[in-house]
Amino acid sequence: MDGTLANTLASIAYFANTALQKCGYETIAVDKYRYLVGNGADRLLHNMLATVCGAGGYGEEDVQRVRKVYDELYEGNPTYLVTNYPGMRETVEKLKAAGLKLAVLSNKPHNCTTAIVESIYGKLFDCCYGQRPKVARKPSPDGALLIADELQIEPKDFLYIGDTNTDMKTGAAAGMDTVGVLWGFRDEKELRENQAKFIIQRPEQIYGIAASSMR
Helix, strand or coil: CECCCEECHHHHHHHHHHHHHHCCCCCCCHHHHHHCCCCCHHHHHHHHHHHHHCCCCCCHHHHHHHHHHHHHHHHHCCCCCCEECCCHHHHHHHHHHCCCCCEEEEEEEHHHHHHHHHHHHCCCCCEEEEECCCCCCCCCCHHHHHHHHHHCCCHHHCEEEECCHHHHHHHHHCCCEEEEECCCCCCHHHHHCCCCCEEECCCHHHHHHHHHHHC
16 A cells, blocks of 8 residues: 555654654654654564664664554554655556456554544555454465455465565565555665566556556
């Protein structure tokens, strides 16, 4: 979702920096969050504190203290500062109209994931999952394979679309064709080095790849 379906960078940075400030730490430039996010909130908090304190300058109790504030802030208003990427909703609507099954898999907490997706896309997706107990977070393929099972579609018939190395690793591990997008948080080099089968610059290109796969 983050960096692919929704531009959440400013939102994440706002809540993360507010939590840091409330806990007595310096803030981090918004653009730096491009490389701190993508592997779930636990990893994000570790990355944040490593950035402001240095690798050995904090402990697990510090992580949990900032995490508590961050979670309270974020869960209170998860759609704050979230924006859509131009052309993405229209692409999703076109894919849905063509009869494709659509799903979201995010490392963001499940309740925040569903709130953001529904605020932008309503009920266009057949299933939408964030991080859940007992389901390993990406890049484990477990969540993707559970979606394939739920939708009763073979993994080989999926396009797994994302903007980070974590997404490309997840899709490849699940046996799905991977599509790396360049409007998100990372660059083309990272996507190509992590098994992206396709690289695209605009949301509208997703439909072309899907259509060619259905022939």
